[in-house]
Amino acid sequence: MWEEVHGFVKENHMLEDGDYVLAGLSGGADSVCLLRYLLWVQKKIHIKIAAVHVNHQLRGSEAERDERFAGRFCEYWQIPFAAVKRDVAEESARLRCSLEEAGRLARYDCFDMFAGKWGCNKIAVAHHKNDLAETVLFRMARGTSLRGLAGIRPVTGNIIRPLLCLTREKICAILNDLGQEYVEDSTNMDDAYSRNFIRHRLLPDMRRVNPAAVEHLAHISRQAAEIMDYLEPAFQKIYEENVLWKEDCCLLPLEAAALMHPAELSETVRRMIAAMAGGQRDISAVHVEQVAGLFGKRPGKYLELPFGLTAERKCEGVALLRREAYLQSRKDARQKAEEEAVRPQRVDMERLEREGSYEIDFPGGGHISFRLEEFHGGDIEKNDCVKYFAYDRIKSTLCLRSRKTGDYFVVDKGGRHKSLRRYFIDEKIPAGERDAKILLTEGSHVLWVLGGRISEAYRVEPDTKTVLVVRAEDKIIKSNSVK
Structure with a gap:
């Protein structure tokens, strides 16, 4: 009766002498079959067994019935037993995940807790071949990768799955031969749940196409697992290095x-x-x-x-x-x-034209000077701290300030615009630092991002008559630099 399972267990090195195995026991056919196998194998090799039942508190009196059944089963077979209640609905909302996933996390959390408390070195769960086929189909429908097709593994760390070689039908047949009772979860019949729909609708239809559909899905899963195992070291190396x-x-x-x-x-x-x-x-x-x-x-x-x-x-x-x-x-x-936003400071254009030069002091230290000069041609000084602008093209008051929505440059002689936002993105300026950048502007038109570029619309040309020379102290440029 158990030869197929035991051969699968030995092939995957699941059990050895001296193991203390904690089994998850819901009371359903799968977990009861798992416990009956472990009781049988106890006569073959020296292992100890314990069981844990997790009540998800989702099915009212039916869940209480399952808990009592699991307790009586373990009492009859003299298996150390613990039952735990978890509010899976609350945990699902808190973790922002599905009820199914929250239930799985709750179960494994309890398994780990009691395995540590009792000194169990293995945790046995009752997944079978139909579970594997359903998982592959579910992941394909939801969207998955080759890794997802690998499905459920026989061994994952200290978790073993001895029944993964059996179909659900074989499990029920074994329990029938043993005369072993088990409980049924009524929600397993509700096709509103995706897995139940796959179990009751898709798999039967696939078996009409090919009776061995479950076995073939399991085979695909094994192949995907083998490929992923082969690629695993390379993927892990890339992850760790980058x-x-x-x-x-x-x-x-x-x-x-x-x-x-x-x-x-x-x-x-x-x-x-x-x-x-x-x-x-x-x-x-x-x-x-x-x-x-x-x-x-x-x-x-x-x-x-x-x-x-x-x-x-x-x-x-x-x-x-x-x-x-x-x-x-x-x-x-x-x-x-x-805190870092620049307090707007208008340039006193009347004073600049009257006196020819003008300075603005910054609260953080340093100043920016403005000077008007006649332009008679020749080369323009290239300096991060000094910029020259065609004063003839400035039509309104200039302002030193932080960015605003709608700010832009002119990026070529054709008048093509580029938003300041895009400029900051292209220069990889972190979003949290952009408000601290000092701009010289005329309305929404940015003449100069101090420490960065200037607008082509104000560039000095051979026919320029008057230039505006703007000079910022080196420490202002360094603190404002976008390079």
């Missing part, structure tokens, strides 16, 4: 992403999300594609992910951080911008 970590935030630099093959980029992004989320469940191909797509967006763009994560396009690349950390960083950036 992803930067700072406290509770990770970043993939723009330059590194640009050199990656699409498969390498997708795998690196997936690993970043998994590392930040503490696991890779509920991470679909759509999430990976959306995060990878941020590399083609402008800095400041962001998107929200499951598990309270935010992905943000920064000047230097794409970062993943906790949503609360992201919101705090935005708040800090706004506060810093308000």
Whole structure:
């Protein structure tokens, strides 16, 4: 009866003498069959068994019935047993994930807790071949990668799945031969749940096409797993060499992403999300594609992910951080911008024309001077601290200030405009630093970003009669530089 399972267990090196195995026991057919196998194998090799039941508190009296059944089963077979109640609905809302995923996390959290408490070195769960086929179909429908097709592995760390070689039908047949009772979860019959729809509708239809559909899906999954195992070292090396970590935030630099093959980029992004989320469940191909797509967006763009994560396009690349950390960083950036914003100071044009020169002192130290000179041709001095403008083209009052919406340059003699916002993005100026940049403007037209470029509309030409010479102290230029 158990030869197929035991051969599968030995092939995948799941059990050995001296193991203490904690089994998840829901009371359903799969987990009861798992416990019966472990009781049988106990006679073959020296292992100890314990069981844990997790009540998700989602099915009222039916859930209480399952808990009582699991307790009686373990009492009859003299298996150490614990039952735990978890508010999975609350955990789902708090973690911003599906009920199914919240339930899975709750179960494994309890398994880990009692494994540590009792000294168990293995955790056995009751996934079977139909679960594997359903997982592959579900992931394909939702959107997945080759990694997703790898489905459920026989062994993951200290977690073993002895029944993965059996179909659901074989499990029920074994329990029938043993005369073993089990409980049924009524929600398993509700096709409103995606997995139930796959189980009751899709798989039966596929079996009408080919009775061995479940086995073939399992075979595809094994092949995908083999390929991913082969590629794993290379993908991990790329991830470790390129992803930067700072406290509770990770970043993939723009330059590194640009050199990656699409498969390498997708795998690196997936690993970043998994590392930040503490696991890779509920991470679909759509999430990976959306995060990878941020590399083609402008800095400041962001998107929200499951598990309270935010992905943000920064000047230097794409970062993943906790949503609360992201919101705090935005708040800090706004506060810093308000503190560092340049207090607008108008240039006294009448005084400049009357006296020929004029200075403005800055609260942080240093000054900017303005001087009018007649222009008789010749070379213009090239200096980061000094700029020359065709004064004849200035029609209104100049102002030293921070950026405003609508600010722009003229970038060529044809009069083509470029927004100041795009200029800052192209120069990779972090969003939090842009309000601190000093601009010389005429209305929305930017003559000069101090430490950066000037507008072509005010460039001195051979026919210019008067030039405006603007000189800023070196320390102002250095603090304002966009280079």
